[in-house]
Amino acid sequence: MATSNWFGLSERSIxxxxxxxxxxxxxxxxxxxxWALNTLELPWTLLWIxxxxxxxxLKVTQYTGLLKMPQIVTETAKALTPLIAINVIGLGVNTLCLVYVDTSFYQIARGLVLPFTVLFAxxxxxxPSSKLVLTSCFIVFCGFYTGVTSEVNVSRYGILFGVLSSITTSLHAIVIKKSLVHVNNSTLDxxxxxxxxxLxxxxxxIVFSGxxxxxxxLLSNDGLDAFYKFLFAGLITGIFGFLVNLASFLQISKTSPTTHMIAGAVRGVIQTLLGYWAFNDIITSGRVLGIFLILGGGALYTWAKDKEMAAKNAESPTYIPMTQQDVDGDEEEIDDDDHKA
Structure with a gap:
């Protein structure tokens, strides 16, 4: 079996x-x-941390010589205002969604990312999209509708923020594409x-939200214990948020978009079970069916796009592979909750 330069491990092991x-x-x-938001409902403070x-x-990677960070230029910063606006709004509504819904319902509340992505594209x-892609969007919408209508005590604010999060996530890819030109097409910059x-x-x-x-x-009324727990959780999620970006890049570069979507689907199932065990979330039949339809529609979409890319590659050998093109566009937005959660 072929080995890689990753400490002599086989490709399958990698x-x-x-x-x-x-x-x-x-x-x-x-x-x-x-867990952090259950301790203290301070979503903007959590995002700030x-x-x-x-x-x-990022600065540490620069000082250690692993990566080189750019100098902030005022003109470039102004040109990136739309990206920053959509990113901050997206992170905000994403975190607020998690405040109002259970962990197991979180995936349903944000389940319309794929339909909005195809619509905005x-x-x-x-x-335009193929019939198979449109079918996958319809299946995802059915999953969202089933999950939402089957719940009795679900927060309307949670659903609203989930839909807004789906919209901002879908728009994020388009804004990124238009923003790259301002940084000489450097993803790292x-x-x-x-x-x-x-930031x-x-x-x-943090001030405007109160x-x-x-x-x-809190700090002046013996709330230090809760604050320290919240701060610790914020530090941990900050580190893991950084690692999620790295992990997503590694997975896409070392596997295929189909594998990436399957991993996301398995993660969604585990996340639901984790919400049940760790946070005592209620798992209803409607919730399970909704998640199943959303994940199934996403998997169908990935398979359909994979077939489209294979057909185009066969027609034109110079066509950019899906792992490079679609990840920068449609595919990245399906998994953008890893980056914003």
Missing amino acids: VGLVVGFYMVTALVMVSVNK QMVVAVIL FVLLRQ LVYYNNVLS VAVTPM ESAELSH
Whole structure:
């Protein structure tokens, strides 16, 4: 069996390690986020802590010589305003969704990412979709509808923030494509600008949302124990948020988009079970069916896109492979909850 330069491991072992790394980091990210928000409902403060950790880790990679970060240029920062706005709004509604819904219902609340992605690709980019892709979107919508209508006590705010999160996640890919030109098509530079500028944008939200006053009241009224737990959770999710990005990149580069989607589906099932065991979430038959339909529709979409890419590659050998093209566009947005959870 062929080996790789990863300490002499076989290709199969590397794929297994990469997929496992992705699933563990993504599960820890969502679970610790929920634990932090159960401790203190301070979503903007939690996001701020996570972004501080991300920026520090990026700086550490620069100082150790692993990566080179760009200098912040005012003109470039202004040009990236739409990206920062959609990123901050997306992170905000994503975290607020997690405040109002159970961990097991989180995937259903944010289940419309795929239909919105296909819709915006058609409306904004004039990219038509095949019947099979449209069928997969319909299946996903049925899963969302089934999951939402089967719940009796689900928060309407949770569903609203979940739908808004789906919209911002879908728009994020389009904005990223248009933003890359401002950083000479450097993904690393865009990641650095995005983290630093988003940190700046989130900071006043802590004041405007009233969380700064709540923090002040908490720290002056013997609430240190709860705050320390919350701070610890924020640090952990900041580290794992950074690792999720790395894990997602490694998984896509070492496997295929189909494998990436299957891993995401398995993660969704484990996340549901984890919510049941760790947070005493209620698992209803409607919730299970909704999750199954959403994951099934996503898997069908990935398979359909994989077939389309294979057909185009056969017609034109110079066509960019799916692992490079679609990950920058449609496919990345299906899994963007790993990055924002």
